[in-house]
Amino acid sequence: AQKITQTQPGMFVQEKEAVTLDCTYDTSDQSYGLFWYKQPSSGEMIFLIYQGSYDEQNATEGRYSLNFQKARKSANLVISASQLGDSAMYFCAMSGEAAGNKLTFGGGTRVLVKP
Amino acid sequence: NAGVTQTPKFQVLKTGQSMTLQCAQDMNHNSMYWYRQDPGMGLRLIYYSASEGTTDKGEVPNGYNVSRLNKREFSLRLESAAPSQTSVYFCASSGTGGLNEKLFFGSGTQLSVL
Numbered sequence: 001a002q003k004i005t006q007t008q009p010g011m012f013v014q015e016k017e018a019v020t021l022d023c024t025y026d027t028s029d030q031s032y033g034l035f036w037y038k039q040p041s042s043g044e045m046i047f048l049i050y051q052g053s054y055d056e057q058n059a060t061e062g063r064y065s066l067n068f069q070k071a072r073k074s075a076n077l078v079i080s081a082s083q084l085g086d087s088a089m090y091f092c093a094m095s096g097e098a099a100g101n102k103l104t105f106g107g108g109t110r111v112l113v114k115p
Numbered sequence: 116n117a118g119v120t121q122t123p124k125f126q127v128l129k130t131g132q133s134m135t136l137q138c139a140q141d142m143n144h145n146s147m148y149w150y151r152q153d154p155g156m157g158l159r160l161i162y163y164s165a166s167e168g169t170t171d172k173g174e175v176p177n178g179y180n181v182s183r184l185n186k187r188e189f190s191l192r193l194e195s196a197a198p199s200q201t202s203v204y205f206c207a208s209s210g211t212g213g214l215n216e217k218l219f220f221g222s223g224t225q226l227s228v229l
Contacts, residue, residue, distance in 0.1 A: 004157070033214045045158075045205065045220035052215055091157055100165075101214050102148070102173065105157035 002027040002096045004106035012112050013082045021077040021109045023092035032096040034075040039089040087113045117141050121206050121221035128196040128228045136191040136224050138206030146212035147189035151202040164189055165212055196228045
């Protein structure tokens with residue numbers, strides 16, 4: 001079974017600084033995908049970034065980048081130049097062949113950006 | 116652009132009552148999902164439907180039933196609601212359910228069972 005662990009329940013970050021959100025995963029699949037979603041206080045789930053297990057380069061989407069370390073089974077999200085609107089819950093998730101490509105989510109990390 | 120639409124947005128039930136959560140997507144997606152989110156926790160899969168006419172259990176299916184009415188609609192039914200089913204419910208869809216496919220989520224239904 002695949003498992004996602006987010007060890008940081010909450011964190012503060014100063015506006016304009018970078019923040020790294022930790023995510024480790026466990027799977028026996030060779031082929032899998034890693035996702036990050038943002039959930040603002042309004043409640044909707046917003047897709048941020050995706051990394052495939054065979055992708056050699058780290059994924060980037062604007063201010064978001066995924067620090068993928070396959071040997072360590074980690075997929076940390078880096079948000080650069082934090083903005084007040086980045087205050088939200090962030091969820092790491094993975095898909096894998098053994099689970100029929102269905103997403104398994106971590107417990108989330110709450111980020112609060114301070115002005 | 117509607118995307119994934121869930122109704123209702125809020126619901127309060129008494130223990131033992133039944134209700135159906137409705138979900139519809141207009142993106143011609145094959146795969147649809149129901150997740151629940153409990154306070155301080157991530158999303159857990161209740162049921163999913165890989166294609167029209169098929170449904171399968173997820174991680175936490177007990178107490179729920181689903182119907183994939185057609186390609187667009189996937190409903191979740193609570194036959195006899197229990198306080199443990201107090202949660203936020205999300206419907207989601209994806210094109211073919213492939214490994215690299217992101218999910219598109221509805222806005223959620225906040226359900227309280229008293």
